[in-house]
Amino acid sequence: MSPRDPGSEDSRKFQVIADDLRTEIADGVYRPGRQLPSQRELQAKYVVSRETVGRALDVLRDEGLIQSSRGRPATVTAAGPAAPAVAQAAQVTLQPRLREAFQAEEVTMDVLSLTSETMAQHLGAQVARINDGEIQPRSIALRLMLPDITGIRLAFPRGVDDPEDDRPRKRHRDMVINHAKSLRHSLLKLRHQGLVPEVSVQIRTVPFTPPLKLYLLNKDQLLEGYYTLEQWTPEPIDGVEVTILDSLGMGATLFPYTKPEQALKVEAAQKFFDSYWDQLSQEADFGD
Numbered sequence: 120m121s122p123r124d125p126g127s128e129d130s131r132k133f134q135v136i137a138d139d140l141r142t143e144i145a146d147g148v149y150r151p152g153r154q155l156p157s158q159r160e161l162q163a164k165y166v167v168s169r170e171t172v173g174r175a176l177d178v179l180r181d182e183g184l185i186q187s188s189r190g191r192p193a194t195v196t197a198a199g200p201a202a203p204a205v206a207q208a209a210q211v212t213l214q215p216r217l218r219e220a221f222q223a224e225e226v227t228m229d230v231l232s233l234t235s236e237t238m239a240q241h242l243g244a245q246v247a248r249i250n251d252g253e254i255q256p257r258s259i260a261l262r263l264m265l266p267d268i269t270g271i272r273l274a275f276p277r278g279v280d281d282p283e284d285d286r287p288r289k290r291h292r293d294m295v296i297n298h299a300k301s302l303r304h305s306l307l308k309l310r311h312q313g314l315v316p317e318v319s320v321q322i323r324t325v326p327f328t329p330p331l332k333l334y335l336l337n338k339d340q341l342l343e344g345y346y347t348l349e350q351w352t353p354e355p356i357d358g359v360e361v362t363i364l365d366s367l368g369m370g371a372t373l374f375p376y377t378k379p380e381q382a383l384k385v386e387a388a389q390k391f392f393d394s395y396w397d398q399l400s401q402e403a404d405f406g407d
Contacts, residue, residue, distance in 0.1 A: 132165065133167075133172070133175040134175070136161065137175040137176075137179055141179060141184065148241060148244050150195060151195050152194065153195050154192040154193065155185065155194070155195065161175075163354050166351045213237055213334065216336060217242065217336070221248065222254065225257060225337075226259045226260070227261075227336070228334065229389070229392050230263045230334050231331075231395075232263070232264075232329065233266060233329050233332065233346060233366060234291070234294045235263055235298045235299055236294065238302060239301045246306075255314075257315070258316065258317035258318070258319075259318050261306060261319070261320045262392075262396060263299065264400055265322065265324050266325060266327065268291065268292045268295050268324070270324075271326050276291050276364060278362070279362045279364055280361075280362065286357055287356065289356070289357075302320070306318050324401055324403050329346065330345065331343060331345045333388060335389055338385075340378075341377075341384060343376070344372055344373040344374065348366055350362055350363070
Protein backbone atom coordinates (compact mmCIF):
# COMPACT_ATOMS: atom_id res chain seq x y z
CA MET A 120 0.00 0.00 0.00
CA SER A 121 1.54 3.37 -1.02
CA PRO A 122 2.12 6.11 1.60
CA ARG A 123 -0.73 8.16 0.22
CA ASP A 124 -3.13 5.32 -0.54
CA PRO A 125 -6.68 6.53 0.32
CA GLY A 126 -7.27 3.38 2.32
CA SER A 127 -4.54 4.33 4.82
CA GLU A 128 -5.24 8.08 5.07
CA ASP A 129 -5.34 9.70 8.50
CA SER A 130 -8.82 9.79 9.98
CA ARG A 131 -8.29 13.49 10.70
CA LYS A 132 -7.49 14.38 7.08
CA PHE A 133 -10.98 15.77 6.59
CA GLN A 134 -10.22 18.36 9.30
CA VAL A 135 -7.10 19.50 7.43
CA ILE A 136 -9.21 20.07 4.31
CA ALA A 137 -11.87 21.89 6.32
CA ASP A 138 -9.23 24.09 8.00
CA ASP A 139 -7.64 25.00 4.65
CA LEU A 140 -10.96 25.88 3.04
CA ARG A 141 -12.10 27.82 6.11
CA THR A 142 -8.91 29.91 6.03
CA GLU A 143 -9.26 30.55 2.29
CA ILE A 144 -12.86 31.69 2.78
CA ALA A 145 -11.76 34.07 5.53
CA ASP A 146 -8.88 35.36 3.40
CA GLY A 147 -11.19 36.13 0.47
CA VAL A 148 -9.92 33.45 -1.91
CA TYR A 149 -13.52 32.22 -2.04
CA ARG A 150 -15.95 35.09 -1.45
CA PRO A 151 -19.64 34.77 -0.55
CA GLY A 152 -21.53 33.65 -3.62
CA ARG A 153 -18.48 31.98 -5.18
CA GLN A 154 -18.17 28.23 -5.65
CA LEU A 155 -15.57 26.05 -3.96
CA PRO A 156 -13.62 23.55 -6.07
CA SER A 157 -15.63 20.46 -6.95
CA GLN A 158 -15.35 17.33 -4.82
CA ARG A 159 -13.38 15.68 -7.61
CA GLU A 160 -10.90 18.59 -7.64
CA LEU A 161 -10.51 18.45 -3.86
CA GLN A 162 -9.97 14.68 -4.03
CA ALA A 163 -7.16 15.18 -6.54
CA LYS A 164 -5.58 18.05 -4.62
CA TYR A 165 -5.47 16.26 -1.24
CA VAL A 166 -5.31 12.71 -2.61
CA VAL A 167 -8.15 11.45 -0.44
CA SER A 168 -11.40 9.57 -0.87
CA ARG A 169 -14.70 11.20 -1.81
CA GLU A 170 -15.97 10.30 1.67
CA THR A 171 -13.17 12.32 3.30
CA VAL A 172 -13.93 15.36 1.15
CA GLY A 173 -17.61 15.00 2.01
CA ARG A 174 -16.84 15.00 5.73
CA ALA A 175 -14.81 18.21 5.35
CA LEU A 176 -17.64 19.92 3.48
CA ASP A 177 -20.11 18.73 6.12
CA VAL A 178 -18.04 20.54 8.76
CA LEU A 179 -18.19 23.82 6.83
CA ARG A 180 -21.88 23.35 6.10
CA ASP A 181 -22.62 22.81 9.79
CA GLU A 182 -20.70 26.00 10.59
CA GLY A 183 -22.85 27.97 8.15
CA LEU A 184 -19.98 28.80 5.78
CA ILE A 185 -21.24 26.95 2.70
CA GLN A 186 -24.37 25.55 1.14
CA SER A 187 -24.64 22.94 -1.56
CA SER A 188 -27.08 21.16 -3.81
CA ARG A 189 -26.79 17.73 -5.37
CA GLY A 190 -24.44 17.56 -8.32
CA ARG A 191 -23.02 21.09 -7.92
CA PRO A 192 -19.92 22.46 -6.12
CA ALA A 193 -20.58 24.03 -2.72
CA THR A 194 -21.21 27.79 -2.64
CA VAL A 195 -19.77 30.11 0.01
CA THR A 196 -22.38 31.92 2.10
CA ALA A 197 -21.94 34.94 4.34
CA ALA A 198 -19.55 34.24 7.23
CA GLY A 199 -21.34 32.27 9.91
CA PRO A 200 -20.50 31.17 13.44
CA ALA A 201 -17.07 29.93 12.37
CA ALA A 202 -15.75 33.38 11.48
CA PRO A 203 -14.27 34.25 14.91
CA ALA A 204 -12.36 30.96 14.98
CA VAL A 205 -10.89 31.62 11.55
CA ALA A 206 -8.97 34.63 12.79
CA GLN A 207 -7.17 32.32 15.22
CA ALA A 208 -5.70 30.13 12.49
CA ALA A 209 -2.04 29.56 13.38
CA GLN A 210 -0.69 29.03 9.88
CA VAL A 211 0.51 32.10 8.00
CA THR A 212 -1.04 32.22 4.53
CA LEU A 213 -0.25 34.27 1.46
CA GLN A 214 -3.68 35.85 1.04
CA PRO A 215 -3.73 38.37 3.95
CA ARG A 216 -0.18 39.48 3.11
CA LEU A 217 -1.14 39.99 -0.53
CA ARG A 218 -4.20 41.89 0.58
CA GLU A 219 -2.04 44.21 2.67
CA ALA A 220 0.48 44.66 -0.15
CA PHE A 221 -2.26 45.62 -2.61
CA GLN A 222 -3.30 48.54 -0.41
CA ALA A 223 -0.24 50.37 -1.76
CA GLU A 224 -0.34 52.60 -4.83
CA GLU A 225 2.70 50.83 -6.27
CA VAL A 226 2.63 47.05 -5.85
CA THR A 227 5.75 44.94 -6.43
CA MET A 228 5.96 41.16 -6.19
CA ASP A 229 9.18 39.14 -6.57
CA VAL A 230 8.40 35.42 -6.49
CA LEU A 231 10.52 32.26 -6.59
CA SER A 232 8.38 29.16 -6.92
CA LEU A 233 8.29 25.62 -8.27
CA THR A 234 4.98 26.08 -10.13
CA SER A 235 3.42 29.46 -9.01
CA GLU A 236 0.20 27.54 -8.24
CA THR A 237 -0.27 29.23 -4.85
CA MET A 238 0.30 32.68 -6.33
CA ALA A 239 -2.11 32.06 -9.20
CA GLN A 240 -4.81 30.93 -6.78
CA HIS A 241 -4.48 33.76 -4.26
CA LEU A 242 -3.96 36.63 -6.69
CA GLY A 243 -7.52 36.24 -7.93
CA ALA A 244 -8.95 37.81 -4.76
CA GLN A 245 -6.89 40.97 -5.33
CA VAL A 246 -7.87 41.16 -8.98
CA ALA A 247 -11.51 40.92 -7.84
CA ARG A 248 -10.98 43.81 -5.41
CA ILE A 249 -9.61 45.95 -8.23
CA ASN A 250 -12.50 45.00 -10.53
CA ASP A 251 -14.95 45.91 -7.75
CA GLY A 252 -13.32 49.32 -7.26
CA GLU A 253 -12.33 48.51 -3.68
CA ILE A 254 -8.65 49.33 -4.36
CA GLN A 255 -6.99 51.34 -7.14
CA PRO A 256 -3.25 50.69 -7.37
CA ARG A 257 -1.40 52.89 -9.83
CA SER A 258 1.10 50.21 -10.81
CA ILE A 259 1.67 46.46 -10.40
CA ALA A 260 5.00 44.76 -11.16
CA LEU A 261 5.53 41.00 -10.95
CA ARG A 262 8.89 39.27 -11.39
CA LEU A 263 8.32 35.52 -11.36
CA MET A 264 11.26 33.10 -11.25
CA LEU A 265 10.54 29.44 -12.04
CA PRO A 266 12.71 26.35 -12.63
CA ASP A 267 13.80 25.60 -16.17
CA ILE A 268 11.24 22.98 -17.26
CA THR A 269 12.77 22.24 -20.67
CA GLY A 270 16.55 22.60 -20.40
CA ILE A 271 17.28 20.51 -17.29
CA ARG A 272 15.95 17.41 -15.55
CA LEU A 273 14.49 18.60 -12.25
CA ALA A 274 15.16 16.63 -9.05
CA PHE A 275 11.40 16.42 -8.49
CA PRO A 276 8.71 15.60 -9.33
CA ARG A 277 9.75 12.17 -10.59
CA GLY A 278 8.36 8.66 -10.70
CA VAL A 279 9.00 6.51 -7.63
CA ASP A 280 9.16 3.16 -9.41
CA ASP A 281 10.80 4.53 -12.56
CA PRO A 282 12.73 7.81 -12.11
CA GLU A 283 13.25 7.96 -15.87
CA ASP A 284 9.47 8.01 -16.55
CA ASP A 285 8.85 11.41 -18.13
CA ARG A 286 5.11 11.51 -17.37
CA PRO A 287 5.45 13.21 -13.93
CA ARG A 288 7.73 15.84 -15.46
CA LYS A 289 5.31 16.42 -18.32
CA ARG A 290 2.52 16.91 -15.78
CA HIS A 291 4.71 19.41 -13.92
CA ARG A 292 5.63 21.26 -17.14
CA ASP A 293 1.95 21.66 -17.98
CA MET A 294 1.22 23.02 -14.48
CA VAL A 295 4.07 25.53 -14.64
CA ILE A 296 3.01 26.84 -18.04
CA ASN A 297 -0.71 27.01 -17.20
CA HIS A 298 -0.26 28.85 -13.90
CA ALA A 299 2.31 31.28 -15.31
CA LYS A 300 0.07 32.13 -18.25
CA SER A 301 -2.90 32.55 -15.91
CA LEU A 302 -0.96 35.01 -13.75
CA ARG A 303 0.23 37.01 -16.73
CA HIS A 304 -3.21 37.13 -18.31
CA SER A 305 -5.06 38.20 -15.16
CA LEU A 306 -2.61 41.03 -14.45
CA LEU A 307 -2.21 42.35 -17.99
CA LYS A 308 -5.99 42.32 -18.38
CA LEU A 309 -6.19 44.96 -15.63
CA ARG A 310 -4.10 47.28 -17.79
CA HIS A 311 -6.06 46.51 -20.94
CA GLN A 312 -9.29 47.32 -19.08
CA GLY A 313 -7.86 50.63 -17.88
CA LEU A 314 -8.13 49.62 -14.23
CA VAL A 315 -4.38 49.81 -13.48
CA PRO A 316 -2.32 52.27 -15.58
CA GLU A 317 1.01 50.44 -15.31
CA VAL A 318 1.35 46.65 -15.24
CA SER A 319 4.59 44.73 -15.75
CA VAL A 320 4.85 40.93 -15.76
CA GLN A 321 8.28 39.34 -16.26
CA ILE A 322 8.75 35.57 -16.11
CA ARG A 323 12.19 33.97 -16.09
CA THR A 324 13.61 30.50 -15.41
CA VAL A 325 16.64 29.30 -13.47
CA PRO A 326 18.61 26.03 -14.00
CA PHE A 327 17.87 24.37 -10.67
CA THR A 328 15.04 22.84 -8.62
CA PRO A 329 13.95 25.33 -5.92
CA PRO A 330 14.01 23.79 -2.42
CA LEU A 331 11.85 26.62 -1.11
CA LYS A 332 9.38 29.25 -2.24
CA LEU A 333 9.65 32.92 -1.41
CA TYR A 334 7.52 35.99 -1.91
CA LEU A 335 8.94 39.50 -1.61
CA LEU A 336 6.11 42.03 -1.46
CA ASN A 337 6.66 45.77 -1.91
CA LYS A 338 10.34 45.32 -0.95
CA ASP A 339 9.39 45.26 2.75
CA GLN A 340 7.73 41.88 3.32
CA LEU A 341 9.17 38.40 2.92
CA LEU A 342 7.25 35.13 3.07
CA GLU A 343 9.38 31.98 2.98
CA GLY A 344 8.29 28.34 2.85
CA TYR A 345 10.08 25.05 2.37
CA TYR A 346 9.09 22.36 -0.10
CA THR A 347 8.59 19.05 1.73
CA LEU A 348 8.82 15.88 -0.34
CA GLU A 349 6.48 12.91 -0.16
CA GLN A 350 5.11 10.15 -2.35
CA TRP A 351 1.58 10.27 -3.71
CA THR A 352 -0.50 9.15 -6.64
CA PRO A 353 -2.27 11.91 -8.63
CA GLU A 354 -5.01 11.45 -11.17
CA PRO A 355 -3.86 9.07 -13.96
CA ILE A 356 -1.26 10.68 -16.25
CA ASP A 357 -1.92 9.86 -19.90
CA GLY A 358 -4.29 7.17 -18.64
CA VAL A 359 -1.66 5.54 -16.41
CA GLU A 360 -1.56 5.64 -12.60
CA VAL A 361 1.92 6.73 -11.49
CA THR A 362 3.17 7.15 -7.91
CA ILE A 363 5.46 10.18 -7.82
CA LEU A 364 7.90 11.87 -5.47
CA ASP A 365 6.70 15.45 -5.32
CA SER A 366 6.71 18.55 -3.16
CA LEU A 367 4.04 19.93 -0.87
CA GLY A 368 3.71 23.47 -2.15
CA MET A 369 0.09 24.50 -1.57
CA GLY A 370 0.23 23.29 2.04
CA ALA A 371 3.70 24.63 2.89
CA THR A 372 3.92 26.72 6.05
CA LEU A 373 5.02 30.27 5.28
CA PHE A 374 7.29 32.18 7.65
CA PRO A 375 6.82 35.99 7.56
CA TYR A 376 9.50 38.64 7.93
CA THR A 377 8.74 42.36 7.80
CA LYS A 378 10.69 45.59 7.80
CA PRO A 379 11.81 47.28 9.95
CA GLU A 380 11.78 44.52 12.60
CA GLN A 381 13.45 41.90 10.38
CA ALA A 382 15.08 44.26 7.89
CA LEU A 383 18.30 42.24 7.68
CA LYS A 384 16.44 39.05 6.69
CA VAL A 385 14.21 40.83 4.16
CA GLU A 386 17.13 42.68 2.56
CA ALA A 387 19.23 39.50 2.37
CA ALA A 388 16.36 37.69 0.61
CA GLN A 389 15.95 40.60 -1.81
CA LYS A 390 19.66 40.56 -2.59
CA PHE A 391 19.46 36.79 -3.16
CA PHE A 392 16.52 37.17 -5.53
CA ASP A 393 18.06 40.09 -7.44
CA SER A 394 21.39 38.30 -7.93
CA TYR A 395 19.77 35.18 -9.37
CA TRP A 396 17.40 37.26 -11.48
CA ASP A 397 20.18 39.42 -12.93
CA GLN A 398 22.98 36.86 -13.30
CA LEU A 399 21.45 33.41 -13.69
CA SER A 400 17.88 33.56 -14.97
CA GLN A 401 16.75 33.55 -18.59
CA GLU A 402 13.57 34.72 -20.24
CA ALA A 403 10.92 31.99 -20.06
CA ASP A 404 9.84 30.48 -23.37
CA PHE A 405 6.45 28.86 -22.99
CA GLY A 406 5.65 28.70 -26.66
CA ASP A 407 3.65 31.93 -26.82
